[in-house]
Amino acid sequence: VAQTSNPRRERYRRETREEAKEIALAQLAEAGIHGISLNAIAKALGMSGPALYRYFDGRDALLTELISDAYRDLSGAVRAGFEAAGTDTGNGETFRAVAHALHGWARRHPDRYLLIYGTPVPGYHAPPETTQIAASLMRTVLEACAALGPSSTGSRDALTAHLEGSRPWGGEPDADASVKGLALRAWARLHGVISLEVQGQFAGMGFDPDVLFESEVQAIVRDS
Amino acid sequence: VAQTSNPRRERYRRETREEAKEIALAQLAEAGIHGISLNAIAKALGMSGPALYRYFDGRDALLTELISDAYRDLSGAVRAGFEAAGTDTGNGETFRAVAHALHGWARRHPDRYLLIYGTPVPGYHAPPETTQIAASLMRTVLEACAALGPSSTGSRDALTAHLEGSRPWGGEPDADASVKGLALRAWARLHGVISLEVQGQFAGMGFDPDVLFESEVQAIVRDS
DNA sequence: TGTACATCAGTGAACGCGCGTTCACTGATGTAC
DNA sequence: TGTACATCAGTGAACGCGCGTTCACTGATGTAC
Numbered sequence: 001v002a003q004t005s006n007p008r009r010e011r012y013r014r015e016t017r018e019e020a021k022e023i024a025l026a027q028l029a030e031a032g033i034h035g036i037s038l039n040a041i042a043k044a045l046g047m048s049g050p051a052l053y054r055y056f057d058g059r060d061a062l063l064t065e066l067i068s069d070a071y072r073d074l075s076g077a078v079r080a081g082f083e084a085a086g087t088d089t090g091n092g093e094t095f096r097a098v099a100h101a102l103h104g105w106a107r108r109h110p111d112r113y114l115l116i117y118g119t120p121v122p123g124y125h126a127p128p129e130t131t132q133i134a135a136s137l138m139r140t141v142l143e144a145c146a147a148l149g150p151s152s153t154g155s156r157d158a159l160t161a162h163l164e165g166s167r168p169w170g171g172e173p174d175a176d177a178s179v180k181g182l183a184l185r186a187w188a189r190l191h192g193v194i195s196l197e198v199q200g201q202f203a204g205m206g207f208d209p210d211v212l213f214e215s216e217v218q219a220i221v222r223d224s
Numbered sequence: 225v226a227q228t229s230n231p232r233r234e235r236y237r238r239e240t241r242e243e244a245k246e247i248a249l250a251q252l253a254e255a256g257i258h259g260i261s262l263n264a265i266a267k268a269l270g271m272s273g274p275a276l277y278r279y280f281d282g283r284d285a286l287l288t289e290l291i292s293d294a295y296r297d298l299s300g301a302v303r304a305g306f307e308a309a310g311t312d313t314g315n316g317e318t319f320r321a322v323a324h325a326l327h328g329w330a331r332r333h334p335d336r337y338l339l340i341y342g343t344p345v346p347g348y349h350a351p352p353e354t355t356q357i358a359a360s361l362m363r364t365v366l367e368a369c370a371a372l373g374p375s376s377t378g379s380r381d382a383l384t385a386h387l388e389g390s391r392p393w394g395g396e397p398d399a400d401a402s403v404k405g406l407a408l409r410a411w412a413r414l415h416g417v418i419s420l421e422v423q424g425q426f427a428g429m430g431f432d433p434d435v436l437f438e439s440e441v442q443a444i445v446r447d448s
Numbered sequence: 449t450g451t452a453c454a455t456c457a458g459t460g461a462a463c464g465c466g467c468g469t470t471c472a473c474t475g476a477t478g479t480a481c
Numbered sequence: 482t483g484t485a486c487a488t489c490a491g492t493g494a495a496c497g498c499g500c501g502t503t504c505a506c507t508g509a510t511g512t513a514c
Contacts, residue, residue: 008510009457009511013457029346030347031346031347032345034258035346038500038501039500040499048458048459049459049500049502050459050503050504051458051459053502054456054457059501059502114343117420117423118342119256119338119342119343119423121256122253122255122256123255131428157439157442158438158439159435159436159439162435163431166429166430166431167429167430169429184431184436185436185439185440188416188417189416192412192414192415192417192419193416195416195419196341196415199341199342199343199344200344206391207386207387211382211386212383212408212409215381215382215405215409216412216413218381219409219447223443223447232478233488233489236490240490261468262467262468263466263468264466271491272491272492273467273468273469273492274468274470275490275491275492278491279490282468282469283468
């Protein structure tokens, strides 16, 4: 993929790449990951297939970029929720803000959420960059859980004991094992609702997923 | 797809169909849903592509059958766990048995679990049969949750109120709204851990998912 | 101001590939008389 | 026991399709002198 130092050309390049990715996301929404096709994107952009190779190294590179973008975007949205939360008055405001940021992002971008947390494509290897984004997202979750205060019921349970001495998750310095346990359980719990909701598994059951999500968030805060 | 009344031929038909499905599942494991190919299956069976049309109406029919089979299998495994559980002594034995049956099945058949609960393929419509299987699985979960006894903390929460008067989930007679709430939350919670585990999202975090799952099961029983 | 050159976005033809699916057929097996 | 017929699993050729990717190229734009 080529480079330019000309500012006008550079800007045009950026815009075209952006537009291509948007079309790719539309294809993702409409036909799944397999529906993302370089040739079809090029046609939608009004250019011929091979022209896209000026902008992306190939299909895999584009896919990788979509995943990284989504992950970074999600992590950023959650972080923003964390930082926008007011001071914690003991009611778990920070955690609630983080949970709702996560949920809100997933609802706004269901396909991109599944790009990150959906069925993995066998044989596809996430770029090393991904690990770092995952860590920074985990860091935010850990901090939000730490803000829930020292846990009451679960502080010395088997999970905490098991996590004692495990490797750091969100970079240094590492969090307490009890906080890690709390974060892990909270993450899985939130993901459980979000995943089922985003995949449409609640269809036809006649209830509002928001109520379920809110109920889970409250339970997590209460149980901490 | 043809029919026969000859018992020898019928048996051979059944075996070939079974073998074809096994190959399809191997392809699913190795290359994802898109990796399932009629031609490749036929070749693996030692026959030519079109020959498979004697056994399946086409690729979509095969896929549908794989999904139905998996769903039925999972539902059966969970039901078996339910029925194998001893009498409940107030420690949630029945629920624990159901939870572990679900988890065990998912671990044994990760790809098939994702066939049911993974990223949906846009445009693909599940057969009507699926609804019924989902209902019977839900019925087992509802019964397992009913066995947890009247809920303490969550009996009159917002979720229960919201579910009051919603349509029946597991056939008639319908369960209590509080039991439905319990079941919904338990389901989402178990799925959260299983889904992350099966998709490999815990890779590199250096802990045993079983411990997390067990911790969640205990928490569900405790909180009920 | 004008000319020579470099950059690089985009084209069009071509490649090999595997896919699902159809069609007319062959040939073995089983059945009825 | 032998012959005529029906069933049906499997074949091979062919269809149209869209895919990712390569290659040599054209032609517009920008730059250096």
